[in-house]
Amino acid sequence: MSRTEEAWKIAINEKSYQALRTIDENTAPLNTPTTSFSSITQPSDTLFPLCIDHTLLKPDATPAQIDTLCDEATRFGFKSCCVNGVYVKQVAARLQSSTSIPCAVIGFPLGASTTAVKVFEAKDAISNGAREIDMVINIGLLKTGSSYSAVFEDVHAVAQACQSQGIPLKVILETIFLSDLETVAGAFIAAEAGAAFVKTCTGFNGGGATKEDVDLMYRTVRYKKGDVKVKASAGIRSFEKCVEMLRAGAERIGTSSGAAIMQNANVSAASGTY
Template sequence: MDCQYTDLSKMIDHSLLNPTLTVQDLESGIELAKAFDVASVCIMPYYLKQCAEALADTTVKASTTIGFPHGGHTTAVKQAEAKQAIADGCQELDMVVNISKTLSGDWDYVRRDIKAVIDVAHDAGQKVKVIFENCYLDDAQKIRLCEICTELDADWVKTSTGYGTGGATHEDLKLMREHAGEQVQVKAAGGVRDLDGLLAVRELGVTRCGASRTKDILDEARRRLKLDPISATASGASSY
């Protein structure tokens, strides 16, 4: 592989969003993310503060979701969620667009909704990933969202929540990379389950990938790079 370990580990947002995860699971997942030196832990909002505290002495960022998973919260609620997340130590906010308004073509509303969260985050010096949930959209809608996110200086455009009917596809990633501004990064979520999948989306210009199989992906990366494995104790009992 023509890359370093951290080129791959720092692509991964370790996902701890499954509602059935226990507190013990969340704590083990945070330790796994620290051991593998990923980009961030994207965790359920109620446990964000503890997550941020646990990551304080690391290069792994604390992240959480806004308007998750369907995007139908009012803009005021999304703003309140963003403010609370930042108060709890969030460095990257993954917000869901209002899918209903997107499908309805109410682009002024969609723009205001996204801007409200971006403004809160950027005023605090933090970053936003805007989730489209592409499985429900046509290409014209995806392109318009890319244009809006570029106008608003979103930090990432993101394919999916991982809880819709489909995840990231190569076709969508190519479209998003083509139509988002150069300063807007692209995040793949849903469907990248192994190292080859991660390498493939990297070739398409993806800089972040939401993953629940972090341990499997990065164990294989270390094996191919001939690096020592990370012990099961250091990385937690399992991947999420």
């Protein structure tokens, strides 16, 4: 729902108080993040591949590498292949007989495109076969603390374009630039605007996902009762790191290391490590 700027500030301050208070009081079982993925302890768990967005967003990615990405996603049963818009049509064709789906990024990696451009990008990606959209929030406006309405309208416009086609929207907050209050604000605004997921980072600006940020985002959006989930992305290159994020409340993992994680896990399992 849209609000006045003052109403947004009040709502965000209240949400921040609630989310940070539950972290400080993290002794009651009720306060421990619990999702369908938080109980995963082995890479052989059939749920594990279903939380992986197999990702290739490098500027020098080639069509052949995109094909390899798709083949790996099909082999391991990953949830999606996440690519730049130029490759969505190729991915959709390559995954036709796969359970994996095409995912496209928009406003990537800065979030500084106009809303009209983000909406066009989303519609274009969907028309080319994207079945999920990951957009970058307007980071600069979010950080001002005085433009919450504009941030909401930006996300809401893209969410509507996606929802009209039955496509889930994930909103990237770029948490490496945000304070706890700003992280809460971004997650709350995205949830109110119609996002299906809130996501940590692009991976293009240093740093990466932390369990603390994932936990804070989870506690911010859980009032939606499962309608809004958390995606952890950037710097996740091992099964152990995936588990850390899932236990913090993530239900999706964005990683370019999905195949390596599964291959290493298979080798470890064969040698009795797990």
